[in-house]
Amino acid sequence: MSIRVGVIGGGQLARMMVPAAVNLGLDIRVLAEQEGMSARLATVEVGDYRDADTVLAFAETVDVITFDHEHVPQHVLRALVDAGVQVHPGPDALAVAQDKLLMRERLTELGLPVPDWARVHDQEELAAFLAEHGGKGVVKTPRGGYDGKGVRVVHGPNEVDDWFTALSEDANGGALLVEELVSFRRELAQLVARRPSGEVVPWRVVETVQLGGVCSEVIAPAPGSAGRLADTAEEIAVTVATALGVTGVLAVELFETDDDRLLINELAMRPHNSGHWTQDGSVTSQFEQHLRAVLDLPLGWTGCHRDWTVMVNVLGGPAEGTLDDRYPQVLGAHPLAKVHNYGKDPRPGRKVGHVNVAGDDLDDVVYEARAAAALLGAENA
Amino acid sequence: MSIRVGVIGGGQLARMMVPAAVNLGLDIRVLAEQEGMSARLATVEVGDYRDADTVLAFAETVDVITFDHEHVPQHVLRALVDAGVQVHPGPDALAVAQDKLLMRERLTELGLPVPDWARVHDQEELAAFLAEHGGKGVVKTPRGGYDGKGVRVVHGPNEVDDWFTALSEDANGGALLVEELVSFRRELAQLVARRPSGEVVPWRVVETVQLGGVCSEVIAPAPGSAGRLADTAEEIAVTVATALGVTGVLAVELFETDDDRLLINELAMRPHNSGHWTQDGSVTSQFEQHLRAVLDLPLGWTGCHRDWTVMVNVLGGPAEGTLDDRYPQVLGAHPLAKVHNYGKDPRPGRKVGHVNVAGDDLDDVVYEARAAAALLGAENA
Structure with a gap:
């Protein structure tokens, strides 16, 4: 069997x-x-x-x-x-991914670089944090947020009163997470896979482009990342995976700050949008690696087929008809494009698919991937 | 939908x-x-x-x-x-793949290079052909043969009497195909895909290694094939696909003769064992291309990820247990190997899976692929 x-x-x-x-x-x-x-x-x-x-x-x-x-x-x-x-991953690891306050606590205990943060129970505590951080910050609900939901940039202590009210009614201690508003040059993501017996294998760190909190585009590897940046990102993710006992794929979303530091933004303990490029750009895709990891099988090689792979999400999709109605046009114009169609009905803002393109000239690769996604009705391309 | x-x-x-x-x-x-x-x-x-x-x-x-x-x-x-x-492919094209006599007739009409052949109804006609070809030949049943079945090398006219008897009892005209025994250096396969509106896209010609009439190993591209050999193989397959109106993937098995000619051995009108390397070695796999072709969608790019891709079949499989029992060992020793497991019970001679490895050093790639297949219990590796 x-x-x-x-x-x-x-x-x-x-x-x-x-x-x-x-x-x-x-x-x-x-x-x-x-x-x-x-x-x-x-x-x-x-x-x-x-x-x-x-x-x-x-x-x-x-x-x-x-x-x-x-x-x-x-x-x-x-x-x-x-x-x-x-x-896999187990309850202890998942608890950290499920609660952003717990995540910040554990990462801070591990000495890993995170934005300044605080647990705030009311306007007064939030006001105190903002006063120390230039009057602004990012407030997050500890649970249930994704794709930009549950995240609000604030410029005053009274802009999340609805969340304070809602939290005071549940059993999570009634606290919100507030973080400094980081000045960053760009966002990165470092994926690794770890299996129960301990082996950890990274992919190259990638650059992610977000639109309204939703991933729009990924460039693998992150341009200019070879060397210190790649090593640091990898070290952070390996530490997180090992210390938290993550099994399967772990995605560590990172800010590359204007003053050249890497700070951890979010963690995801599963295959992640920032790793979809691996399907057509890496010897081992994140989906194969995740299955190998959760079965405690030896992990695969994560080298890249070509110098660059770019993934562009298809957000929304065609205003009329379905993604596959566009295949004659998109496949005809972009023979290098690998189209991934999730079999969902198009709807504004919805992730309905993505396009991967691999090659050795970054400008060409970015152009092909964006143009193909645009023909598939991507709002973001 | x-x-x-x-x-x-x-x-x-x-x-x-x-x-x-x-x-x-x-x-x-x-x-x-x-x-x-x-x-x-x-x-x-x-x-x-x-x-x-x-x-x-x-x-x-x-x-x-x-x-x-x-x-x-x-x-x-x-x-x-x-x-x-x-x-797709349609009845007219498939008829040629289903009947080796019809295939030889059509290919000969098209002026394509094939071994000398004849339609033989009895020992006497077979004897006449053998007399003109050094006393030996290959006899094939026109229908139902695959993986070496229905093919017999003969050194005299009385070695296929059982087939003559069987054929005389069916409605296929009671004839066998006899061909010259070609002296060949190696076997090649040229795959192309063609869609109904006419577009034809080839992959690189590959070298195939057969054991007892069954494919054991494929090297893509065929070593030393760049230039004349690749061009000739491609031209032959494009001609066959177009002239016969093949839709989907067409595999043309070829002999590279000792005197430097290419002769067509067999045709297959579907994804083919000689194209399994494309799953991990080409931007567009034969399976994706086949689906695109039969839906008359534009065909994908067929460039290679790396200089070499080698496929080794897993014939037989482990004497005890299943293929996946060997995963800890094979995946641990060969992180570059892409294992394909058909979900069949192991049985001597049965194709139960294959391994693909891609890289830039042919010796390394061949070694990795064979070693991984051997650990999976391949009789042929």
Whole structure:
């Protein structure tokens, strides 16, 4: 019988694990939130990932459990571990990805570089932090944020009163995270994979371009990163993965500050948008590596096929029709473009696919990837 | 709704179309011969491809029909076309792949280089051919042969009496194909894809190594082929694809003779073992290109990631256990190896998977690929 991998969550990350699973002869099963999701090509069961009984029953059909997202509640994760299920990443690591306050605490304890931050319970505490940071800051809800949601730049202590009110009503201690507004030159992401027995393998650090908090474009490797920058980014991510006991792919989002420091922005413990370029640019894709890691199999080589790989997201998609209606045009004009279509209906702002292009001239590669994404109806290209 | 591709046949070629279909957001459906076949990860229906009603009903669920093998009978193919189904490759092209006598006739009419051949109905005609060719030859049954089956080297006219007897009982005219025994330096394969509107795109010509009529190893591109050899091979395959109206991937197996000629050995009108290297060595894999071609979408770039890619088949597999039992060892020792596991039970002589390795030093690449295949239990490595 084949090795069976169970993925909780039916989005495009689960979907993109399918090709890697097919190649390696793994049996991939998905617990999806609803019918017809992006990962519908795998063996799909529909159920609520917040319900321990549902998830335990799903876990009985597989050899290891991993994730399309980080939202499975701790009590469900603990129930799995208590039942002897292999869960990767495990509850302790995921707790840090699930709570931004916990994340800042742990990273600070580890001596890793993060923006100045504080835990604030009310306007007064927030005002004190802002007063020390030029009257401005970034406030984040500790839980549930992604793609720019749950993040607000503030210039005064009364701009997140709605969040204070909401938090005072839940059980999370009623605190928000406030951070200094970092002056950064650009954003980077460092991906690594780590397996339970300890092996950690990085990819090259990449530059990410965000639009309104959503990833728009990734350049791999980050231009001008060879040497100190790459070494520092790698060291940070390896430290995080090892110290937190992350298993599977870990993405560390970084600011490259105007004064040449690297500061950790966010962590993600799963395949990540900033690693989609690996599908067509690296000997081992992040999806294959994630499966190898969660199965505690030796990790693959992460060298690049060409000097540059650029990924451009397709946000939104065509105003009329579907992505594949554009194939005659886009494939005809861009034979180098690798189109990834998540099988979702186009909708403004929605990630419906991406394009990868690899080559040795960065200008050409960027042009091809953006032009192909634009023909697919990307709002961002 | 997604574009739906129907594949007749549930073997590893159908299976390996799945990753390409996932990436492009195509819905792939397979009509398999039985439960649990290699392509079981796709949406699978089980049915007899020799039954027109079964195949017509399957065709109603998809937008185009293509194939994992070339054995669908002409009457079934014609019924599909008559019902208005898009069938690629079509019946006329497939007829040439299905009957080796018809193939030799058409290739000869087209003025393409083939070994000397004759249609022989009995011992006497065979004896006459052998007398003109040094007393030896290769006899082939016109239909149903593959992987060395239905092919016999003879040194006298009475060595295929069993086949003459069998043929006299069927409706195929009771003839066998006899060919000269070509003195060749090595075997090559030239793959191209052609789409209905006429575009044809080749990959680089490759060297194939056969063991007992079964493909064991492929080196891409064929060493020393740049220039005349590559141009000639490409010209032959483009001519065949265009003249026969092939749609999808066409593989032309070639002999490079001791006196420096290229002669056509066999044709295959589907993704082919000699093209598996493209999964990890070319910007566009043969499986993606086949899907694009049968949907009449513009074809992708077929450049290579690295100077060399080597594919080694895993014939047989481990004597005990399964392929994935060997993963800790093989993936640990060979981080560059891309393992493809068809999800079949190991059995002597059976193709159960393959390994691709790409790099810039041919000796290293060959070594890595063979060593990885050997650890997977390949009888041939």
